[in-house]
Amino acid sequence: MAWFGGGQPKTHIQEANKHLAELYKKVEELEEQLRIKTSELHQKEEDFTVAMQEVHQKRKLELQELNTLIYQQNLKLQRLEREMSSRESELTVLRRRCRMFDEVLRYKATLGKLTITLEQAEQYARLTANARNYTKDTQNSDDTVNTEPAPLMIRDVADVDDSDVPNGYVINGSSSPSNSEPRLLKLTGLR
Template sequence: MSSPSPVQIREANAHLAALHRRVAELEQRLEAAEKTVREQAESLIRKDEQLRAATQEITEAKDREISYLHEKLCQSEETIQKFQHTVKEKDALIGQLQHRCQLLDNICKSRPLLDKMLSHMAEAERMGPVVDLGETAINSSLTDGESSCSPNRVSNHKDFSLSEDDMDDQELDGVVFGTTV
């Protein structure tokens, strides 16, 4: 075989040199690309770790907030129960007071009649005992049955008034007024 010519050797050497330059250039680009990919991967790993930490913090904050709100809800429910109990007590008290108010209204409506009756009784008491015209005839007619309205008993009655002392007197609670046949 024949040896290559110097021109061919120069061309081959030039071609090999160009090929080496191209390979070196591609290796540099590959190295730069690998470096960029590595940096991006590290950046993604850091960002992933940051996002995980942020997610963990948010989850913990959410759990704390839920716990706090649950506690507040329980306290509010207890307060509501207390208020409902208080409302029931107040409603019962209102019912009692309304009944008493109705009683007082009825008493106030009856007051003029009671005042009139008391004034008549006081007037009858001021008149004094009946004159002794026929006391013996009256006494003999009463021997058949005693009456609580005899002239002798009129002076024993107290003066009628609406004082608190008289209202406290419980003797008249059982007395029923009416007629007998």
């Protein structure tokens, strides 16, 4: 009970007040630090939210670009498939033609012989056509040369017996009124 009656209570009160003032100051400092940390935390949360939105937007744009790229690649793939199908059909046609040409090449020698034979037949047709024109005054427009399948002379012949015609001669008939009788023509250049 010396406290009530002692001489040092004022010092204790001053020390206690000093101590309380320091505690109050410390509490205010801690509250200020808490406000700063809270403000920093809110700022970081806002920055994080903004960053997440940016990342989300960026990913969304990348996905759109990738989807566009996939769509374009699908279109390109479809075009290439159509071109490949077209080229395959062209290749099939070319293979068929190649087989046909191979078949033709197998008959090359035969075709060469056939060509020579056709040329000889054409020459024979010309010779038979020229043989009947051995004189200049014999002009009969009714005579024609048939070269298919074999060269034959077609002429307008009156009813004359061919058994009376000597070898190497042909009968030249004329349908003109001035010369109504058939004449014998000698074949030249033929064997």
